[in-house]
Amino acid sequence: MDDKAQLEMAEGVLLGHAMVHRLAEGLGIRAFFIKGPGSVLQGLREPRISADVDVFVPPSGLGPLLQALQDRGWRERPVDPDTRTFPRHSVTVDHAMWPCCIDIHFRFPGMEKPALDCFEAMWVNTNSLDLAGQKVRVPSKALGILILALHSLRSPESPSCRQELEFLSGLIRQRSAATSLLDVAEETGSLAALRPFLADTLPKGTIQEWPEPSKEWRNRVAAREPGSARLLAILQAPLGEKPLLVWRAVFPRREVLLSKDIYADMTFLGRVAQHRARWARFLQALPRVVSDIRRR
Template sequence: MADSLGIRVFFIKGPASVLQGLRQAKLSADVDVFVDPARLDELLQALRERGWHDRPVDPDSRTFPKHSVTVHHSEWPCCIDVHFRFPGMEKPPRVCFESLWVNTETIALAGQQMRIPARELGVLFLALHALREPLLPACRQELDYLGELARREGLSEGLLGLAGTTDALAAVRPFLEDLLPKTTSFVWPEASVEWRNRVASHEPGSARVLAILHATWRVKPRMLWGALFPPPEVFLGTNIYADMSMAGRLRQHRARWARFLRAMPRLVRDLRGLKSSGD
């Protein structure tokens, strides 16, 4: 469809990464595609005309600025996550896409000739994705796997260059520091507030708490109200089949608060850690 419209797209993560040997075999829950940001609306409209529907999303874009649009279809078993930017890459989306596009290659998959990231860029995407939750065992295992591969194939210089052209140096620093020679002298930039919030949000509700703390006093009350009484899209974004009757919503509110209260001790500990580190 994208080819017929002349829209540049390439596919990230998923089965292509497994075929490239960048990731151990695993079942993908959705399809991740990266589109030219200038043609995002055109691509989404074409998908809607073919029966795809936008998945409900949390309207709060201050907690985490949006980086993709997820669509689903009643006759397909998985969603499509249409990216127009990638968390950790701070370069303006349209400028960043041009740097990404020149680092793609073609592969045959599912009966199609598909664009996918070249080797170094594929590693960068997977590393940034895993670095969002580096304490999870699965993410730690993926980072270790990628680190061994990068050292074995001598990819560190290429990764450093790509991270620089996409403004991803701050986010990918924990991964790259282990790959570069110890004698390398390098000035690392500061991570953005968005990225620091993503990495620090280990517990349910912590992302919203951090966003409220960083917000101006003008918007804090509205954000707090949205956190206490979230709109239906918050529940439907997690489960499009969620029971949205009055009784169903009350049950989901109760479960949401129970998760938050259980996580409160760890959340307070994480916030103290951020404060002591000067954030």
């Protein structure tokens, strides 16, 4: 395909929603789309061009949908296989002929209930929306706010995330909106993670006792750097697992290098150069890593 025939990003994202919707519907998989253009159309986000398609499916739907996309030329992006350090919540696929990628979510960080229970609670809080000539499922206003807030709360120091949280805060000033949000948060076990967002917005005494966030969520919020996440995982791991985690931190698998660049040079000299660059990034980030560990 020549450059003139390639899809623009905005076109690819919209057509990607339509394609994934058709695939999921044909397989009998319940699927709804989060963030992205749907949130903008609902007034939950300020106008922006998305760079990917975010779709949510029940855990049992992940495999079939992923296989259907792979049959059509989409390939799974390499990721760090260390799920202790980086707990998996989605699978990302891309295609050489498409400008955007697709993120298939089967759980969402900050939602502490079991993944299937969360999906069922979310599914009843979805609506239909016309998008790219298709009627697709998207979150209700309350669920959409919950998902966007949890997404931004993972990086609260980011200016764009702070701006989004301020925008969302303005949407729940009305009591009815706040009540709906609290209902969905309780059903998905998200109150603990949402506390920094809700504490200053809700009337005092609305929540009598806030639940404690999970270790996974506390680690995710504290670790602003990849090196912080690895050190936290090593410090918190049982004694017998620490040596392997240290070994993998010093000598990562090829998937770790490819996760940064799928076209990375994997020859011996290429890997040596990538290891050098990796250590240079770690040393440069070391003051922030130390700060993250102390804060956690």
